[in-house]
Amino acid sequence: MKESFAKKLAFQLKPGNFIAHLILLSVGLVLLYPLVFMVLAGFFTRDEFTSSIIGLLPIAKAPTLHNFFVLFYGSADAGIQKYFINSGYRTIYNTFWALLTSLLAGYVFARLRFKGKDQLFLILLGTQMIPGTIALIPTYLEFARFPFAGGNNIFTGGSGILDTWWVYFIGGPSLNIMGAFLVKQSIEKIPYELDEAAKVDGAGTFRIIFQILLPLQLPIMAFIAITTALATWNDFATPFFYTSSDKLQTLPAAITRLSSAAASPGAIPNWPLIITLGLGMTVPALLIFFFFQKYIVQGLANTGIKG
Structure with a gap:
């Protein structure tokens, strides 16, 4: 065992490997720097932050946990907890519908035969190229005129x-085209004889989808869930453009509201609090990616896509 350990150590200490590890460590530290800066800035008060010369690693002379208490308990802004809850509900809701539509659409384009199927699928993929x-x-006008020219004032x-x-219930769920593409690619690798054997045993379409094909798509579904959850959690455009009530805002809206103080004449934005709220948005996304990154690799590997 000692000999094996010595060989591994000698291999790791080779000049080429040492330089490679050193480069990776340096790149990792650079990528982690913004997160470290956000954590350190959270210990500042507004007055100290605005009156200090901020270096690469800001160190507060009179550290305070006030900003972190606001982040977790909403002590200075009661809406912050509500924004967290709204962001969480939206993330769960949109992720559920993305998984459902991806699975069903992927099955339709992989297994069913109908005229124009390939052309329709290409059109759907083409929409992904539109920013x-x-x-x-167009979405704003659609929401404003829904239904029947607005309904509440038809004239x-x-x-x-x-x-x-x-806005969230109707505008949030939509066909996850990339998810449908990945599920389609994966299902096409599964022999159609498996479906036929299930039909012989009396299984219907939905039983085949949810009891036979779905267990084989778990890495794909995990990939879709992770990417959708991250996109929804960080979504700023939907609450900003289509809602204005405080009760409907999400966490990105809270940061925007605090940042808007910068536009007021003579007002001093509470940058430490704004940065701390940004940290609250970033950490959940980082944790999701860190713990589930293997599913992203497995999901793409199962579709035969190489990156």
């Missing part, structure tokens, strides 16, 4: 479902 910002105004258009929970 999301282009759809902001002038009304406000439709703008600034209501329906």
Whole structure:
């Protein structure tokens, strides 16, 4: 065992390996620096932060936990806890629908045969090339006129479902095209004889999907869940453009609201609190990625996509 350990140590200490590890360590420290800066800045008060010369590693002379208490307990802004809850609900809701639509759409395009299937799938994939910002105004008009020219004021258009929970309930779930593509690629690798054997045993379509094919798609579904959860958690555009009520805002909206003080004449933004809230947004996303990154690799590997 000692001999084996010595060989491994000698291999690791080879000049080429040592330099490679040194480079990776340096890159890792650079990538971690923003997170370290955010943590250290959270110990500042607003007055000290604005009056100090901030270096690469800001060290507060009179450290305080006030900003972290605000982050976790909302002591200075009661809405912060509500923003956390809204962000969490949206993330769970959108992730559930992304998984469901990806599985069903992937099955349809992988197993069913109908005229124009390939052309329709190519059109759906083509929509992924359209930047999301282009759809902001059409989506706004769609929400403002939903249903029947606004419903609440049919003659002038009304406000439709703008600034209501329906923005999240209707506008949130949609066909996850990339997820459907990954599920389709994975299902096509599964022999169709498996479906036929299940049908002989009396299994219907939904039983085949959820009891036979779904267990084989778990790495793919985990990948879809992780990417959708991260995108929804960090989503700023939806609450910013389509809602205005405080009760509907999410955590990115809280940061925007505090940052808006910078535009007020003579106002001093509470940068330490803003940075701490940004830390609250970043850490959950980092934890999700850190603990579930292997599923991202497995999910892409199962579809035959190489990166």
